[in-house]
Amino acid sequence: GRKVLIVYAHQEPKSLNGSLKRVAVEELSKQGCSVTVSDLYAMQFEPRATRNDIVGCLHNSEEFNYAVETWEAYKRGGLSSDVSEEQRKVQEADLLIFQFPLYWFSMPAIMKGWMDRVLVQGFAHEFPNCYDSGLLKNKLSLFSFTTGGSEEMYAKGGISGDIRYLLWPMQHGIMHFCGVKVLAPHICFAPEYVSEEKRKEMLNAWAQRLKTIWKEEPINCSPEWYFK
Amino acid sequence: GRKVLIVYAHQEPKSLNGSLKRVAVEELSKQGCSVTVSDLYAMQFEPRATRNDIVGCLHNSEEFNYAVETWEAYKRGGLSSDVSEEQRKVQEADLLIFQFPLYWFSMPAIMKGWMDRVLVQGFAHEFPNCYDSGLLKNKLSLFSFTTGGSEEMYAKGGISGDIRYLLWPMQHGIMHFCGVKVLAPHICFAPEYVSEEKRKEMLNAWAQRLKTIWKEEPINCSPEWYFK
Numbered sequence: 001g002r003k004v005l006i007v008y009a010h011q012e013p014k015s016l017n018g019s020l021k022r023v024a025v026e027e028l029s030k031q032g033c034s035v036t037v038s039d040l041y042a043m044q045f046e047p048r049a050t051r052n053d054i055v056g057c058l059h060n061s062e063e064f065n066y067a068v069e070t071w072e073a074y075k076r077g078g079l080s081s082d083v084s085e086e087q088r089k090v091q092e093a094d095l096l097i098f099q100f101p102l103y104w105f106s107m108p109a110i111m112k113g114w115m116d117r118v119l120v121q122g123f124a125h126e127f128p129n130c131y132d133s134g135l136l137k138n139k140l141s142l143f144s145f146t147t148g149g150s151e152e153m154y155a156k157g158g159i160s161g162d163i164r165y166l167l168w169p170m171q172h173g174i175m176h177f178c179g180v181k182v183l184a185p186h187i188c189f190a191p192e193y194v195s196e197e198k199r200k201e202m203l204n205a206w207a208q209r210l211k212t213i214w215k216e217e218p219i220n221c222s223p224e225w226y227f228k
Numbered sequence: 229g230r231k232v233l234i235v236y237a238h239q240e241p242k243s244l245n246g247s248l249k250r251v252a253v254e255e256l257s258k259q260g261c262s263v264t265v266s267d268l269y270a271m272q273f274e275p276r277a278t279r280n281d282i283v284g285c286l287h288n289s290e291e292f293n294y295a296v297e298t299w300e301a302y303k304r305g306g307l308s309s310d311v312s313e314e315q316r317k318v319q320e321a322d323l324l325i326f327q328f329p330l331y332w333f334s335m336p337a338i339m340k341g342w343m344d345r346v347l348v349q350g351f352a353h354e355f356p357n358c359y360d361s362g363l364l365k366n367k368l369s370l371f372s373f374t375t376g377g378s379e380e381m382y383a384k385g386g387i388s389g390d391i392r393y394l395l396w397p398m399q400h401g402i403m404h405f406c407g408v409k410v411l412a413p414h415i416c417f418a419p420e421y422v423s424e425e426k427r428k429e430m431l432n433a434w435a436q437r438l439k440t441i442w443k444e445e446p447i448n449c450s451p452e453w454y455f456k
Contacts, residue, residue: 014291104405109275
């Protein structure tokens with residue numbers, strides 16, 4: 001059975017994000033997948049990248065360099081347990097699903113902190129092993145999110161610009177950099193401004209998509225996909 | 229005298245980011261500006277958007293909606309004091325400088341949390357007052373950051389793509405959305421891989437730029453600037 005990690009960032013289980021997460025757990029479990037959820041708010045996940053992420057002595061205590069220190073700590077098994085636990089989940093997963101409400105054209109800070117702290121050098125990348133040769137290759141990722149703005153606002157020529165523009169840092173800058181292949185994003189536009197029936201359709205569409213998720217081809221994660 | 233708020237996110241005062249921050253405080257103070265620094269790591273600034281940001285009762289305690297609750301709380305003066313203190317600093321400022329190391333094609337989570345929690349509806353925007361009519365119009369902003377990757381990697385056609393691609397969510401999605409005008413970013417590429425002399429030149433160039441910062445014209449914050 002395939003393994004899926006859902007990294008989930010919403011405060012409210014009753015939200016559409018909460019329902020999308022539940023639908024994914026149900027559908028993927030039904031398929032025989034083993035599904036793990038990192039419920040970041042429930043875990044009170046720490047988003048700040050600090051000295052506390054390194055157990056024991058620093059490599060250079062004169063001048064703190066987070067990237068260097070976490071790289072060194074990773075190599076000697078000295079990252080804090082909350083970080084290494086997330087790394088273990090990532091290592092085991094075939095597919096990473098990120099489920100969140102779009103905050104400021106990006107993910108909420110609590111999820112950005114997961115990226116900042118979990119995907120350290122040595123674990124997720126190690127020059128020159130980045131992009132297509134990143135250390136997490138052979139894994140898939142999918143960004144599933146809700147927006148405040150409407151589909152029209154996020155159209156090419158719309159006031160907020162093509163929604164693909166804002167996917168570049170998340171999909172290319174993070175996932176592709178680590179070698180993770182990227183499936184097409186799953187976007188629910190402005191769920192707060194539609195009927196209850198339309199929200200049910202959104203949940204249904206997500207469940208339907210997940211039925212054939214393992215047959216999907218990754219996107220071509222190059223500038224053409226985003227800015228053509 | 230003009231007022232400047234520097235929102236600063238680096239753990240180490242001896243870092244280049246720390247020096248860039250100090251240089252800005254010195255140069256702007258010399259000009260007679262009043263400069264305030266929000267040193268996010270030193271403040272242990274909370275990046276997570278939670279129920280704790282609302283003092284007292286919720287508007288709807290059955291289903292927590294962060295955007296709605298913070299909007300309502302803002303209107304009745306019921307946001308947590310750390311958030312309202314940052315709002316006060318923003319309100320007074322003519323120029324906002326964001327100083328940080330680029331983490332994953334974006335700002336560190338602690339700074340993203342500042343955006344998520346401080347720029348709430350009612351304070352920074354309130355439909356239809358967004359983009360050119362955002363509530364923080366007549367203010368300027370400037371993203372000043374360091375990168376791990378080289379200028380070549382961040383060139384058009386480079387492996388990481390034009391650096392402007394990743395500025396879209398920060399400059400357009402956040403600042404422009406709130407009506408804040410955007411000055412050209414200030415980027416120090418790969419300071420860890422250059423000589424001490426070159427790093428001194430970087431600091432000098434920043435001080436020089438700040439001497440005439442008030443004469444600069446904002447960029448045209450439209451897709452053409454980013455993706456042309």
